[in-house]
Amino acid sequence: MTINAIPHWTPTVNEPVRPYLPGTQQTQSLKAAYERVMSETVEIPVIVNGEAHYTGDIFEIRSPHDHSKVLAKLHRATPELVRQAIAGSLEAWKKWSRTDAHNRLAVFLKAAEYICGPDRDLMNASTM
Numbered sequence: 674m675t676i677n678a679i680p681h682w683t684p685t686v687n688e689p690v691r692p693y694l695p696g697t698q699q700t701q702s703l704k705a706a707y708e709r710v711m712s713e714t715v716e717i718p719v720i721v722n723g724e725a726h727y728t729g730d731i732f733e734i735r736s737p738h739d740h741s742k743v744l745a746k747l748h749r750a751t752p753e754l755v756r757q758a759i760a761g762s763l764e765a766w767k768k769w770s771r772t773d774a775h776n777r778l779a780v781f782l783k784a785a786e787y788i789c790g791p792d793r794d795l796m797n798a799s800t801m
């Protein structure tokens with residue numbers, strides 16, 4: 674029997690809180706990322722089993738503070754794409770459920786690295 678455990682745990686440390694004081698480089702960088710987000714309209718396909726599907730059935734995602742601004746155009750999934758996604762997720766579960774904790778953790782650490790890395794301001798601006 675295999676125990677799904679991490680033998681050597683390194684404690685995590687939270688990212689420092691940025692004060693975003695007026696006129697600082699941090700504030701200017703975040704404002705630039707925000708302006709970029711607000712100047713674009715992103716098209717979001719349905720992703721099923723790693724493949725992008727552009728269905729043409731569009732739902733507009735609008736800015737919560739400026740409803741005239743369309744931030745993204747999201748393609749709605751068809752019933753067939755939903756069935757494919759369910760089948761794909763059940764298949765992926767077979768491998769993921771046998772993945773040890775160390776390798777599962779690596780996936781989440783990679784995501785955290787991306788979120789707090791060079792695109793941190795873009796990630797923050799995308800949630801504003």
